[in-house]
Amino acid sequence: MQSPWDYPDFDDHEVVHFVTDRQSGLKAVIAVHSTHLGPGAGGVRFWHYAKSADAVADALRLSRGMSFKNAMAGLPLGGGKGVILADSARTKTPGMFEAFGRAVEGLGGRYITAEDVGVNVADLVTVSKHTKYVSGLPAAEGAVGGDPGPHTSYGIYLGVKAAVKRKLGKDSLEGLHIAIQGAGSVAGGLARRAAKDGARLSIADIDAARAHRLADEVQGEVVAPEAIMTVEADVFSPCALGAILTPESIAALRVPVIAGAANNQLLTPAEGALLLERGILYAPDYVINAGGIINVASEYLGDGDEATVKARIEQIPGRLEAIWDESEASGRDPAAVADAMAMRLLGRA
């Protein structure tokens, strides 16, 4: 049996918790990568994994990603992540989220939870019955909070525009073709904004009905999930799951820009260099997708209103520019440059 220390994704994580609750059937992993800059903050994912080891690997990878993301977003937070192992039908019960809340509370504030794939605001309200270390709850009138998805979408939209400006020299998305993988919360927000700007959209989701609903709304075209990464377009925006940029998929890409929300888009760090070799401009995932955590952090820390959150999200393009500048100057790929910047901030350089 593989111990957490032996996982390729283990990166001196401070703690990794395995949670089992017999009554609700909850099986979860909570990984806290770093609390160097503050409590380990990051959402909880509800997903079906073929093997439980895949869930552990995901928690390790995603929590490390949160450390990097929070550091690069300038937040006083470390990195953590929860993963709930769903059955193949992804049956959700309030009991599971109550048990998850008790587990989070038991960590005494070392981990702060919020939404991620498969988890919505209502689930977090259930979690919040048992812990105060939770964010992404319904916002009180005029206060910051709620679903981070729209804030992430806003940051992705700004990041896509920055990448388009840099690579294609265009100030607007008008007339550009954007291929979006996923038709969920973040993809939907991006698609609506881009459509408003006059972009043409190709959309794929393994949930065909979801893809059709979004495509109808934005007058886009539905593409089969297995075909979205070979669509010829101006931008490919991965807004579904991670590890999609592999040597094979990169060789087949027909886009000059990749800018999207999915966490851990690169299979390994080596793929960042492959993108650079192919002349594809890459927006490092955890930098461009920080909008949601910026909102979650303000809600949790109570340190800003809607305008402050918006202004903080609007700093994302500037951070991307700094990374692309350093990449150009050093010849290193943008993902490697971002990692080095984050490691410095985490005191792990």
Ligand code: NAD
């Ligand atoms: P979501 O659950 O609303 O949507 C994800 C969609 O991707 C679903 O419709 C799902 O059916 C689809 N999907 C899964 N596998 C796919 C595949 N192989 N091909 C095509 N579609 C596929 O999730 P979301 O909140 O929109 O998040 C999207 C991505 O962005 C995730 O990777 C998430 O971790 C990341 N992210 C989200 C936020 C946020 O605030 N919601 C913040 C940062 C990063």
